[in-house]
Amino acid sequence: QKEVEQNSGPLSVPEGAIASLNCTYSDRGSQSFFWYRQYSGKSPELIMFIYSNGDKEDGRFTAQLNKASQYVSLLIRDSQPSDSATYLCADVGGADGLTFGKGTHLIIQP
Amino acid sequence: SQTIHQWPATLVQPVGSPLSLECTVEGTSNPNLYWYRQAAGRGLQLLFYSVGIGQISSEVPQNLSASRPQDRQFILSSKKLLLSDSGFYLCAWGQGAYEQYFGPGTRLTVT
Numbered sequence: 001q002k003e004v005e006q007n008s009g010p011l012s013v014p015e016g017a018i019a020s021l022n023c024t025y026s027d028r029g030s031q032s033f034f035w036y037r038q039y040s041g042k043s044p045e046l047i048m049f050i051y052s053n054g055d056k057e058d059g060r061f062t063a064q065l066n067k068a069s070q071y072v073s074l075l076i077r078d079s080q081p082s083d084s085a086t087y088l089c090a091d092v093g094g095a096d097g098l099t100f101g102k103g104t105h106l107i108i109q110p
Numbered sequence: 111s112q113t114i115h116q117w118p119a120t121l122v123q124p125v126g127s128p129l130s131l132e133c134t135v136e137g138t139s140n141p142n143l144y145w146y147r148q149a150a151g152r153g154l155q156l157l158f159y160s161v162g163i164g165q166i167s168s169e170v171p172q173n174l175s176a177s178r179p180q181d182r183q184f185i186l187s188s189k190k191l192l193l194s195d196s197g198f199y200l201c202a203w204g205q206g207a208y209e210q211y212f213g214p215g216t217r218l219t220v221t
Binding site: 034042043046098103 | 144146152153154156159169200208209210211212213214215217
């Protein structure tokens, strides 16, 4: 059974700095990963998708995948207080759904 | 564009009462549909998924059931709720084996 591990945090980062979020996964055959952001009391929203080794950039967000080490990371540049949320890493498992980590709680301090 | 609806938004039910949560998707056809539960302090747990009308796969044996009577409608039910059924229930849709998009969720409290 697939597993995705994330540090629950909270991870506290000053406004304007780079926030670095990480997750590790158990299935060596996993190819693709998603990052979701979940504000307190709300449903998760998709922010990034990565399927190949290396970096993928979208605005202030950069996702990184290292298949050899089985970890995925999300970097948030120029962190804003509105980035404060829980970030969920998910392993794409096919039609039977995603395997989610428990999420990292990020706090951006003004 | 695609839209996913869930209702009710919040629900308080006594132990032993029945449950029916509904999810509908607009703007797409033949989506994969999913029910997840997020309990306090825990991660997202996949409960059921469906790749078509009448096709339901269960991930976790429990007192919940799901049905898909129409292409874009997904229903989560229980005949008798347990305290442990409390949580945030999320419906999601997706196409193929790729991204999933979540509805606004139903917060269920069983008392």
